[in-house]
Amino acid sequence: MLDQAAIDALRATPVAPAHNLIDGNPCGASNGQTMDVISPIDGSVLTTMPRSTAADAERAIDAARRAFDDGRWSDMAPAARKKIMFKWAELIEQNAASLAVLGVRNNGTEISMALKAEPLGAAQTIRYYAEALDKVYGEIAPTDGNILGMIHKAPAGVVGAIIPWNFPLMIGAWKLGPALAAGCTVVVKPPETASLTLIRIAELALEAGLPAGVLNVVTGEGAVVGAAIAESMHVDVLTFTGSGATGRRLMEASARSNMKRVYLELGGKSPNIVFADAPDLRKAAKVSAAGIFRNSGQVCIAGTRLLVERSIQDEFTAELVKAADAMKVGDPLDLGSVAGAVNSARQLEQNLAFVAEARAAGRPVHGGAQLLTETGGFYMAPAIVSDVLPTDRLFREEVFGPVLAITPFDTDEEALALANATEFGLASAVWTSNLSRAHHMIAKLQAGVVHVNTYGGADGTVPLGGVKQSGNGHDKSLHAMDKFFDLKTAWIAL
Known part of the structure; x- marks a missing residue:
């Protein structure tokens, strides 16, 4: 538990300028531009972050593509991938206090909710999918005796994840956990008003042993960076939480590009x-x-x-x-x-x-x-x-x-x-x-x-998803992994 003195000490810590994380390397925007990060607590400028370009997004996508195609993550033994994800969750927990306070300074959520929902919730989610990754099996079809029908679950490829500002770590983990457990590589576009903690947990993933290029983070405006991810011919799956208007634009971008699968958790009027x-x-x-x-x-x-x-x-x-x-x-x-x-x-x-x-x-x-x-x-x-x-x-x-x-x-x-x-x-x-x-x-x-x-x-064992214009697909539970697998049928003559 955090006491007030510890919170106040962390509040007083200066926040260094944020950076992108592409192919394992911290970097700024290619145009050198930055955006002010405004704290909703007092309206002050907390720090800056890169105002990235479409070219920066494409560099991150290229890094994720190479990392997927060469199998440095997807071909790694499940036990080894599991160990890295467990270590990542452990590091997030060890840094929970600083992550929670940093997140509150960035997006304004009350600290009592932020600590539990954000770093601790993210660690719990990542640990859940780490535990699951070697327990998701393919299938054998009930065919006649002369042929064997097998259904493989193959990682879908490069995932673009566009994260909202209300709970960036919690919702980010709902997408990163199952995508990485499935063997995919990821490019994250964090929210303009809450990017800092997502960058930090990506650094912790590298510290845990996640290979470079498997998880990349590019900050900036949704109309630029998010659009570049949505329109890329090299992103295979797009997952998004946010407004219905943006969700529609992402689906249109998918249709204009490579028909990537788009999973949306949109608005509510519950x-x-x-x-x-x-x-x-x-x-x-x-x-x-x-x-x-x-x-x-x-x-x-x-x-x-x-x-x-x-x-x-x-x-x-x-x-x-x-x-x-x-x-x-x-x-x-x-x-x-x-x-x-x-x-x-x-x-x-x-x-x-x-x-x-x-x-x-x-x-x-x-x-x-x-x-x-x-x-x-x-x-x-x-x-x-x-x-x-x-x-x-x-x-x-x-x-x-x-x-x-x-x-x-x-x-x-x-x-x-x-x-x-x-x-x-x-x-x-x-x-x-x-x-x-x-x-x-x-x-x-x-x-x-x-x-x-x-x-x-409700905890992570049950799915969260909407009907009608609240979206499609599900976050949380084992069902979330379905978004990040391709089904591949094999017919084998005996």
């Missing part, structure tokens, strides 16, 4: 349905508040739409307000803060605009003000907006901030209709004591994840 027979309304309110307001609402599966049975709407809203007001918003490196900073000035502006629009439309709003302006950082009080209509933009569009929309319902059928009335389908939740109702909701909710009497917190 419904959290509370029935009058919920086993504990106070607990449901507390967990629901955490499910939308922790990390300032910057969580893919956040329960952004609360659908509450009308008979308990006032009672439950009051409990929710109490829970939200008890969550201290403040300096994310203060152990007393329950919610930290919004990631950027741009994101804060977008969040506040949603609240202002709801207030202008006459919707009751609790909270939602900008906070701590004197710090220069980006802070916002949790916002609870009541009586939101299905036609409201707040009901339909992802905010990715601490803004909760409450809509009442009267019947199970109405709750389902409201829950599914969205283009998204990432997560959902149901609070009820009725077992039959819970199973009915699980069957009928159009979402990749359904929580019952809880919200969030």
Whole structure:
């Protein structure tokens, strides 16, 4: 556990200029340009990082291509690859404190969440896939006695991984762990506003013995570096977590180039349905508040739409307000803060605009003000907006901030209709004591994840993925490895 003194000491540590990591070598952008890294804690310039070019991305892709084609990783004995990945996870754990504080200074997540979710979560994920890599088998087909049908699982090749800024290590590990376990090589494009920790764990991978060129990191703008990865003829698989608009552009780039497989975890507008027979309304309110307001609402599966049975709407809203007001918003490196900073000035502006629009439309709003302006950082009080209509933009569009929309319902059928009335389908939740109702909701909710009497917190043994416009493919669990294998059939005459 980190104490406040240790956190403060790490906070005071200067941050060196960041660099790319290509073919095992640290390097700047080929044009010599850099980008300021702004800390959301106080709006100051934390350091700089390369403003890389498409040519820099192609150099990293070429390094990954060579590393894959010569088999330095994919042909390595599984036991040896496993040993390297275990060592990598160990090094991440050993550096967890410095990684967590560096990440918070970069993206604003409260330290209590960041330590567990980011370096410790990443280490756990990498260790999980290291353990799995020699336990994934091919198949033998049930053919007649004169021929043997075999199905091999072959590593897909070069993977492009474009990572979001809310949990770069955790989500990055969800992609790096299975891709490397499958024998692929990787080019990572980290987020503009949260690149520093991904660069550091790539350095730790080299220290653990990962061969040069197997894992490469190129910083810069998505429209330049991300586009170059998506349009490359030498990237075989692209995996991305982020916005739907960017996801569409990546799919278009795949079609224009080599038809690479594209796996997308996109937006969400996840419904959290509370029935009058919920086993504990106070607990449901507390967990629901955490499910939308922790990390300032910057969580893919956040329960952004609360659908509450009308008979308990006032009672439950009051409990929710109490829970939200008890969550201290403040300096994310203060152990007393329950919610930290919004990631950027741009994101804060977008969040506040949603609240202002709801207030202008006459919707009751609790909270939602900008906070701590004197710090220069980006802070916002949790916002609870009541009586939101299905036609409201707040009901339909992802905010990715601490803004909760409450809509009442009267019947199970109405709750389902409201829950599914969205283009998204990432997560959902149901609070009820009725077992039959819970199973009915699980069957009928159009979402990749359904929580019952809880919200969030599932471990890496279960898949995470969406339906509808929340994407395709799955992170986490053994199913995540499917993205990074090619199936190869062998017919052998006997």
